[in-house]
Amino acid sequence: MLFKAYGDGLLLDHRPSDPTANLPRISCMMMSQAITLHYSDAAPPQRAYVGPRQVAQGRRLAATNETDWAALMLAVRDRQDRAAFAALFRHFAPRVKAFLMKSGTEASLAEDCAQDVLATVWQKAHLFDPTRASVATWVFTIARNRRIDIARRDRRPEPEALDWGGEGQEPDQADIYEAAEEAARLTEALKILPDAQRALVARAFYGDLSHSEIAAETGLPLGTIKSRIRLALDRLRTKMS
Amino acid sequence: MTIKHHLSDQLLMGYAAGNLPEAFSLVVATHVSLCDECRARLGAYEAVGGAVLETETAEMSEASLEACLARLGQPEAPQKPVPRRGFLPTPLADYVGGDLAQVRWKPLGMGVRQAILPTGKGASARLLYIPAGQSVPDHGHRGLELTLVLQGAFRDDKDRFGPGDVEIADESDEHTPIAEAGADCICLAATDAPLRFMALIPRLLQPIFRI
Numbered sequence: 342m343l344f345k346a347y348g349d350g351l352l353l354d355h356r357p358s359d360p361t362a363n364l365p366r367i368s369c370m371m372m373s374q375a376i377t378l379h380y381s382d383a384a385p386p387q388r389a390y391v392g393p394r395q396v397a398q399g400r401r402l403a404a405t406n407e408t409d410w411a412a413l414m415l416a417v418r419d420r421q422d423r424a425a426f427a428a429l430f431r432h433f434a435p436r437v438k439a440f441l442m443k444s445g446t447e448a449s450l451a452e453d454c455a456q457d458v459l460a461t462v463w464q465k466a467h468l469f470d471p472t473r474a475s476v477a478t479w480v481f482t483i484a485r486n487r488r489i490d491i492a493r494r495d496r497r498p499e500p501e502a503l504d505w506g507g508e509g510q511e512p513d514q515a516d517i518y519e520a521a522e523e524a525a526r527l528t529e530a531l532k533i534l535p536d537a538q539r540a541l542v543a544r545a546f547y548g549d550l551s552h553s554e555i556a557a558e559t560g561l562p563l564g565t566i567k568s569r570i571r572l573a574l575d576r577l578r579t580k581m582s
Numbered sequence: 583m584t585i586k587h588h589l590s591d592q593l594l595m596g597y598a599a600g601n602l603p604e605a606f607s608l609v610v611a612t613h614v615s616l617c618d619e620c621r622a623r624l625g626a627y628e629a630v631g632g633a634v635l636e637t638e639t640a641e642m643s644e645a646s647l648e649a650c651l652a653r654l655g656q657p658e659a660p661q662k663p664v665p666r667r668g669f670l671p672t673p674l675a676d677y678v679g680g681d682l683a684q685v686r687w688k689p690l691g692m693g694v695r696q697a698i699l700p701t702g703k704g705a706s707a708r709l710l711y712i713p714a715g716q717s718v719p720d721h722g723h724r725g726l727e728l729t730l731v732l733q734g735a736f737r738d739d740k741d742r743f744g745p746g747d748v749e750i751a752d753e754s755d756e757h758t759p760i761a762e763a764g765a766d767c768i769c770l771a772a773t774d775a776p777l778r779f780m781a782l783i784p785r786l787l788q789p790i791f792r793i
Binding site for chain 2: 418421423426427430431433434435436437438439440442443448451452455456459460463464465466467473474475477478479480481482484485486488489494495496497498499500501502503504523524527528530531532542543545546547548550551552553555556557558559561563566567568570571574575578
């Protein structure tokens with residue numbers, strides 16, 4: 342499902358993106374502020390100009406606090422938008438701090454490092470590609486690397502970087518939408534895992550478990566995410582050859 | 583390169599979490615550089631990290647946003663990734679300090695050579711050079727051993743491991759791999775057990791190990 346901001350109104354392009362999900366969504370973005378709306382009944386595909394007031398009054402629509410982080414991140418990347426950065430900071434800095442504390446970092450150091458991580462988000466914004474990973478995933482990788490620095494743990498060599506040739510190219514909106522949707526579904530799936538299993542997954546990412554203690558089966562649906570990345574890699578290889 | 587033997591879920595998740603000994607991370611990073619399937623699986627595990635990040639919050643102090651905004655400078659300019667220059671995948675070339683020609687091989691006898699790579703504690707990594715048709719020295723395993731084929735191939739009684747394939751062996755595996763005829767076999771091996779075959783010892787043990 343796609344949307345574009347036009348003036349202060351919104352153009353909704355609604356089409357079901359996943360036949361297995363019974364929850365069609367309409368995402369509405371207004372400049373750097375964004376809200377997502379859900380409604381529970383399936384409706385025929387529609388394309389309509391909707392003003393902000395109509396959105397607010399929409400009868401079966403219930404606003405959630407789900408924000409379009411990718412749009413904010415692109416505003417930072419492409420326009421150095423400080424207001425968008427502030428919104429990202431308010432959401433992600435407390436999460437990075439909690440992540441570092443869970444990984445054994447003391448609170449005040451975790452707070453300083455959360456600032457570092459968000460400053461890196463600004464600094465390295467050009468590396469963010471919304472078609473490949475959600476903002477949360479990208480921020481996680483920066484926070485993880487910071488955690489490794491704090492612990493003065495072993496170096497972690499990175500795989501060869503690929504040239505996705507992203508610069509100057511308009512990313513495919515459907516790809517961005519799908520990547521964000523998948524990340525949202527994965528977050529939901531993690532929330533509803535049985536407590537013990539969720540704790541085990543979390544501990545692995547807090548760096549609590551050695552590789553031999555990590556359970557092979559997370560109980561999370563990773564197939565679709567893997568397939569989408571694989572498809573993108575196949576397309577890239579075709580383009581390169 | 584048709585890769586048949588991939589990384590395990592445990593290794594990919596441990597690497598995504600940033601929690602592997604350096605030597606194992608080097609094997610994972612090198613294999614992922616060669617294998618799109620595992621690169622995609624790694625992306626999925628990093629997405630799990632993103633989901634975990636979303637689950638908990640800790641309050642930041644009032645001033646933190648202002649402090650952070652005040653230190654934002656000019657963002658980095660986009661850079662094109664450096665393409666692989668030689669034979670060795672980039673993460674491995676970084677440890678060797680060059681390409682295959684720069685590897686400082688130490689002979690182990692019968693044409694077998696090794697080069698230990700500088701990694702942190704907990705596990706060790708080395709490059710192995712085994713002439714075509716030669717059996718691979720060592721091989722009861724203690725701990726976990728990863729062997730990534732870079733050139734040539736080796737076989738044991740069950741499987742064949744060609745370029746890009748990674749063999750994951752633990753204590754329960756007892757086998758005698760043999761480098762295939764044809765190209766000499768070059769592997770990156772990492773183990774969390776103490777290194778057993780130093781240059782001198784295999785020479786003493788040659789009759790037993792037939793190396």
